[in-house]
Amino acid sequence: MAEHTMIDAIRMALSRALDEDETVILFGQDIGIDGGVFRATNGLMQRFGSGRVRDTPLSETVIAGMCVGAAAHGLRPVAEIQFMGFLYSAIDQLANHAARLRNRTRGRLSCPMVLRAPFGGGIKAPEHHSESMEAMLAHIPGLRVVVPGSPTRAYGLLLAAIRDPDPVVFLEPKRLYRAGGEPVEDTGAALPIEQAEVLQEGDDVTLISWGAMLTEAREAVETLADEGISAELVDLSSLKPIDRATLRASVEKTGRCVIVHEAPLTAGLGAEIAADLAEHCLISLLAPVRRVTGYDTVMPYLRLEASYLPSTDRVLRAVRDVMEFA
Amino acid sequence: MPETAFLDARGEVLRDLPDFAREPETLRALYTAMVRARTFDAKAIALQRTGRLGTYASSLGQEAVSVGVAAAMAEEDVFLPSFREHGGQLWRGVTPEELFLYWGGDERGNDFAGPRQDFPVCVPVAAQFPHAAGVALAMQQTGEGVAVAIGGDGATSKGDFYEALNVVGAWDLPAVFVINNNQWAISMPRTEQTRARTLADKAVAAGLPGEQVDGNDVIAVREATARAIGRARGGEGGTLVECVSYRLGDHTTADDASRYRDDAEVSAHWKEEPLIRLRNHLVAEHGWGKAEEDALLRSCHDEIEAAAERYLATAPQPARAMFAHLYASLPEDVAAQAGEAGDG
């Protein structure tokens, strides 16, 4: 079977969704003839027509706000925000409207929409094109926030997001878009949207990460194996809600935990996970939970990007610390 | 509302020239600035293609907009450019080396020695317009200066643009908003961006004057912007100026315009590009010859090459520089992280 990159898998899921449900409609900037700046929608306008794969005028407020209206009125909008750095004006629509419509109307109206946005650094993109601000979104009650970690996960989770009855922000780790392929079968099967995935079982320490940082986490797990340390690697996948049961079960087994994320440290999702483990797994913990994250700095321009992104070395140092602690 | 122009595509004079356009030195300066911008663009693209610069947005074909606007400004005015206005930034005194640093991914490129009050380029589309309204508010209080913001045709679809235009009208702020209508917003043509007849028409709802000019005629751009700035300086409030030009290149080096745009359209617009017409006019009226042209090309080439050399020789900042300008003084909480960044 052919190998598919994450961008291929996303395109496959979008195509599948357009095919199976005529209420699905795609919006976004340059998603039509240009196929999206990362080519996630390449060929879809040609196949499904410019009525269902629509280039919007340049307004993120319109993209997100129209999703709310269209979703409440029978469509299933799946919109693309070109880069997460341009999503902020859409947060007003997400927080004040999309995430609340069901609650405000006691279930009378709802908002089954998906907002896709590439995020994260590592591709030497210009200013404002590399941030990881997922915690801002995960803080919004009523929203789902999903990050796929592989082509297979991207396909299944995007289909789940599109079929979900509530608003989902689907954040795509752009460093993984073309980072490698694997066979992805176009079966139409969705993956459970709320589940974290244990990528590798281990006994000594749990590594929790998501998105592009799974690359460094995986490298660390391999190096640790050579050193005789058995690490369990968990792909969080759903940033909101959090699959706390899977995380707790893993840490109860290993007794140690290192959380790795690209986003800044302070008020990042690592804090929520660490707090949850402190509250629920204290008896099992053999060492403090450690976080390896981006710094609390503005995302530097490309010349310093590599210094900002957490390195495999930093992950390894944190793991060795917790291993030495007890 | 027809576009106002003084020179046609071949450089024939269409109407009485404004005073500044009768001065050979001024016209030469405008021409020089456009050639300089084009030389900078070519070098930037070459550096990007060889992995020595980041993604770059060329201003090819739109040099008259950028240069004409900046040339109409006084030193104490403030320029708030989008990411495609290198010609204007260079005119204002930002150096080619600083621009290379910025586009090469080094924040020091924004710490320009020249126009200290000018804003760095604005990448998030249209956000510079509210900033300009704020700069204009501060200027209104001191009674000095005009804020001049420039953005693209796509930018006029953003709330930021409309909302800022509105407050400029409501408060009679000394601001000039210029649209570089290069007729494309990545893959979206101007005709699909809006049903508005012209982008200048968008001023109507804000109660401001709006004017459309030929953005390939640097004289028209400068003249219209100068009038707008004059009104703002005289306390008569803001203006919207739409400059109709054309994006002859790709959106950026990350784009491939052949996916969505006909080569024939681009070729047709090459006939209207802004440099040839002014050169023809200089040749016909002001004794510009091959010697002058060659000397100019050589000096622009030498200047830009030397700037590129200096840029390439500039070592990246140390990792700790991420923290150096985060706050006026770094909170201890964050300072603790700087050590870790230092040792990678």
Ligand SMILES: Cc1ncc(C[n+]2csc(CCOP(=O)(O)OP(=O)(O)O)c2C)c(N)n1
């Ligand atoms: C708010 C925002 N949304 C999306 C983008 C991505 N983007 C960069 S330039 C551009 C098109 C801009 O078109 P226009 O305003 O006409 O300016 P031009 O690029 O033609 O100079 C887009 C969509 C952005 N930079 N900012």
Ligand SMILES: [Mg+2]
């Ligand atoms: Mg444009």
